[in-house]
Amino acid sequence: MVRGIIAFALFQVFGVVFFGAEQFFQTEVIGFSNGLIFALVALGYTLVYGIIELINFAHGDVFMLGSMLAFLLIGPIFAVTVDTPVLLKVGIILLVLGVTMIGTAALNVSIERVAYKPLRNAPKLAPLISAIGMSFVLQNVGLLLAGPGNKSIDNIFGTANILSVFGIEGVTINIQQVFVAIVTIPLLIVLSWFVSTTRQGKAMRATAQDPDTAGLMGVDVNRTIAITFLIAGALAGAAGVVQILYNNTTVWNLGFRFGLNSFTAAVLGGIGNLQGAVLGALVLGFINAFSDRFFSTNWTNALVFGILIAILVFKPTGLLGQQLADRA
Amino acid sequence: MTTSTMDVGLTGAIPDDEILVRTRGVTKRFGGLVAVNNVDFDIPRRSIVSLIGPNGAGKTTFFNMITGAYVPTTGQIEFDGQQIVYMKGKKLRSRKPHEVTAMGIGRTFQNIRLFGTMSALDNVRTGIHVHLKSHWWDAIVRTPSMLNEEQSSIDEGMRLLELVGLERRPETWARNLPYGDQRRLEIARALGTRPKLLLLDEPTAGMNASETRQMTDFIRKLRAELGLTVLLIEHDMRVVMGISDRITVLDHGEVIAEGNPAEVRANPRVIEAYLGRGAAEA
């Protein structure tokens, strides 16, 4: 913990010196916002891996479909624009969040039923390959629905800069970024509370540790797994809504980039570890932002892959180690 | 080969004629748990030695260190005059298991670990591999030396199957053999590595009285006919008492008794370890 804080402080100093204060802080703001979105998706990866030791390849594409659904609702259907009255805006956003989260949650649970549940006793690689197949299916569904190009909406938040209120020039925090934080942070808190306090959360942790014993102790393992997928799906849906409102664009292969980053985040933080996933996601948000800004967007994905490989080879337990499931 | 700079004095590279395996101060810690604690152990050539003790005493962990699967936290292990465990710089290192096998240690497993979808003969041939010399490029072109080697490994494999009484079904998949046959096949596979030392991990587990007798006679035959040294982990006391030249008793990772069967049987600490304090005093 202390080491982390010191590292972060050093990073700030280094950044200001090397990149210049304004650019550095601006990139940090962008990195933080992206990181929060990554966090929502990363939690989905880590929850599912924690409970059934499966890398759900298709998760990023569930997120993509969530973002597409949100696009459909906000753009063509409800036609929200920057001029829509604030109260109505908020109401519609809440509605879209609800509908999308329910939609992706239902989708995720169905995917589990169809593609993973029948393979629970199969050799480990069968569900992995099935997940890959599922990922292609979902991507093509997105392609079918939206075509190969980007789908965009206009920015509904306007361009006001919060920081200008405080008299700070050079660095902008706009309303989208505040919006990202307002939606994601409460969700993360609720999730944390859910897993640690509620009976269902305890059931999830027990199943992650040892499904057979959990079953013997009266936990409905099938239902617990389904609920895990439900939560993961809902989070992905929320992330999709936030994404379209923040970046204003969605595309059929959006899931690839987000999936890559979010999965790397989950591994970086320690697969199975919820706090780790969030921490890892923030780190990856930063890495993406800095790489895009100061290096080259062409290379960012390769860089992230390189980081993923490095973690898996050198420190597969991640920064914070495994927690939800303490299996070797 | 590596040079070793051991702190504790040892005989040089000349193999000790009497002792095949020598361990000194071997300790293994897993995090906070001490699985094996400061074990000194000698196995004389051509002896049958049993390692016994209650469950969790550290016997299989000890086995695993002799074969190179685990690196001890501290200690030395010497086999046939060569170091299995050695210091490299400041870190204690162990030879890899396949190197240890090449040096002449073969083993079986507590839970049978045959290659299920390979034939009985191929299982044995996998053991013989370590002594074959042909390379993958010989395989691609099928050079005469490779073909001859293949044939000789088949011949040797069949001889070993015959030794364990399985010569009638060499093509049967290992997973389809009855339990007793699987146990014997595992031994045949271990013998394929042409070992000097054979480590048997609970060879009579799950066997009835007559099968146990057969296995016991078989182990004696291995020593008599092949000149093998055998180290057993066993729970069946009749086997242990009946076959062993020496017995070492482990409890909680430490040696609590050592000697011939009569000595160990009467040892109060051994009785206590197995049956509890009251029984020792009874």
Place this chain on the structure above:
Amino acid sequence: MSSATKQVGSGIGGWVGHMVDAAAAIPGHYGNLLAKRRGRTIALTLLGLLALTYPLIYNQFLAGLSRNVFPLPVPDETTMTFMLIFGIMAIGLNIVVGFAGLLDLGYVAFYALGAYTAAFFASPHFGSISIVLFSNVVSGFPGIHLPFWMILPMAVLVAATFGALLGAPTLRLRGDYLAIVTLGFGEIVPVFFKNLAAITFTFTIGGVTLISLQDVNLTGGPLGINPIDPFVILGVGFGATSGVAAVYFAMALTIIGIIVARNLERSRMGRAWGAIREDETAAEMMGVNTVRTKLLAFALGASFAGVAGAFQASYLGATTSDFFQFSTSILVLIMVILGGIGNIWGVLAGAIVLVYIDKTLLIWLGQRIGSVAPDFPNPSQFNFLIFGILLVVMMRFRPEGFIPSRQRAAELSVHGLEEAETAMGVDVETDNVSVAPPGQAELDREAELPSDLDDL
């Protein structure tokens, strides 16, 4: 099992003698097969003859015909060549995934490396120098131009080296993490080929410029490198414009590949791979050097992709980074899984069928549907939707594929186990068979010895 019941003489003479004996024994073998399983042998013989003569048949009779003669479209020469190119890759990936049991999701990297080896060393790409050796190209022509019999071994070497390099980090990882790392490499390598088209880079120390690159085009990126010299033997070219000759060249390469893979399978190496796949720890204990054996699986498997890539580049006369995507890795994997894991003929069949579907059937279907219902999505653009569904369905119902090896079938599913055992004459009902479900052995073993022997 064993085909040699006597000692083989040593040296070249011995080898030749053995080969002659083996060849002489073939008619005898064939007679045996005919006697034992008449129907099947004849069917397969006819199929084989058809495959061998098909390019000529096509050339003479089918090329000009409209597709309405047969109910389904007939593959043309380019498709046939690609069937074989992917066939070679499927056989190679089968070594890694089927024989050694290592799930490699990044196979496209080696395909790319092979293609670019041809692109660098048999094209005008490096225009500022001129090296022409044993090639049809006029001496003094810009670029490096080596003949195919140099390019192919180079491609093998490059691919094999990278196979070992990229496989090395995965050695201590278990199944799913191994897959992810290979996937990572399978993505990173193509990104390099895509981005190194305009390298601008300066390296100065203390005011002295050591390296200065200005818009250097190393790989051509999405625009690629062209033209690439076609393979030429004795004046006969094997490029896309040479028609039938190219198909037969690819066939020859494929046959060599089958022989190599088969010889490896039936050798000490093949058995070592099988042992590692079944139980890596036990294999190590029995003296198998698992590190070396796994690295060889990666290297040897990759070399097949290298050959395929080099040939493809010369065949098309061009290459571009667009050819090499993650989806290609998965496509080859599907061929292996669908066709039959572990079985050389199975994966070859898988490659042929999948290339047919991808390059002929779906396009034809698209045209048909397009003429009737123009707004309906074109199946050829949604090929991976179909492949994805195929994967999910296969994993659910037949994870070992259609024509798997017996070992893999037994390992992967209960009905596969029964089929394999029935084929071997085991009476599934009464013989003493192991009843643990496939996968159970894996779980049992994981519970026993800790699988991370990372003290070593």
